[in-house]
Amino acid sequence: DSGVTQTPKHLITATGQRVTLRCSPRSGDLSVYWYQQSLDQGLQFLIQYYNGEERAKGNILERFSAQQFPDLHSELNLSSLELGDSALYFCASSASSGSHEQYFGPGTRLTVT
Amino acid sequence: AQSVAQPEDQVNVAEGNPLTVKCTYSVSGNPYLFWYVQYPNRGLQFLLKYITGDNLVKGSYGFEAEFNKSQTSFHLKKPSALVSDSALYFCAVRPLTDSWGKLQFGAGTQVVVTP
Numbered sequence: 001d002s003g004v005t006q007t008p009k010h011l012i013t014a015t016g017q018r019v020t021l022r023c024s025p026r027s028g029d030l031s032v033y034w035y036q037q038s039l040d041q042g043l044q045f046l047i048q049y050y051n052g053e054e055r056a057k058g059n060i061l062e063r064f065s066a067q068q069f070p071d072l073h074s075e076l077n078l079s080s081l082e083l084g085d086s087a088l089y090f091c092a093s094s095a096s097s098g099s100h101e102q103y104f105g106p107g108t109r110l111t112v113t
Numbered sequence: 114a115q116s117v118a119q120p121e122d123q124v125n126v127a128e129g130n131p132l133t134v135k136c137t138y139s140v141s142g143n144p145y146l147f148w149y150v151q152y153p154n155r156g157l158q159f160l161l162k163y164i165t166g167d168n169l170v171k172g173s174y175g176f177e178a179e180f181n182k183s184q185t186s187f188h189l190k191k192p193s194a195l196v197s198d199s200a201l202y203f204c205a206v207r208p209l210t211d212s213w214g215k216l217q218f219g220a221g222t223q224v225v226v227t228p
Contacts, residue, residue: 002156002158004156031214033214033215033216042218042219042220042221043203043218043221045215045216045217048214048215056214056215058215090156090157092157094214100145100147100162100164100207100214101147101159101162102159102214102216103159104149104156104157104158104159105156106155106156107155107156
């Protein structure tokens with residue numbers, strides 16, 4: 001168990017809908033990362049927050065947004081969902097932005113029908 | 114731009130035999146290098162990392178990896194594979210110049226260890 005929790009574990013929704021994925025980092029970790037894992041794109045970095053502030057952006061669509069709250073948990077919002085958004089979404093955390101290894105949560109499997 | 118290549122989609126090995134999973138990278142400057150393992154329906158688990166120093170890095174579950182700067186490689190090895198090592202393995206890189214720590218992952222290599 002990495003200490004990173006993600007909810008929900010599974011999510012099934014229809015095209016055009018909006019969903020929110022939640023992540024709680026390991027105790028004391030300030031940095032949160034979101035990744036998307038799909039069969040065709042592999043593991044892609046989406047966005048990083050450090051102590052409440054956005055620090056890095058990767059291949060994140062404009063329909064997607066995220067935030068990190070004062071208690072350090074993070075939410076990834078996905079809107080106007082398309083079939084191609086079906087994927088595993090992982091959250092990872094690390095102690096600081098300069099820390100090396102990231103610890104991953106179990107993921108949220110999103111299925112868009 | 115940085116990139117990571119895992120040239121083998123799948124590696125098959127008999128239990129008890131040595132296991133090698135290959136990784137090469139391309140990054141400006143010196144890299145931080147990582148190996149992660151993913152079991153079915155699970156998140157990624159950190160195995161080991163190379164930051165600096167000794168080129169041979171030892172990690173969890175008996176795995177080790179060798180950093181080779183001239184060949185820009187960071188191959189993962191285990192002297193004697195177990196059936197329980199069957200999983201998806203990812204190599205990842207982060208340039209030293211990237212202070213915010215996002216990782217670039219390879220496509221993954223499926224390891225199948227047969228009894």
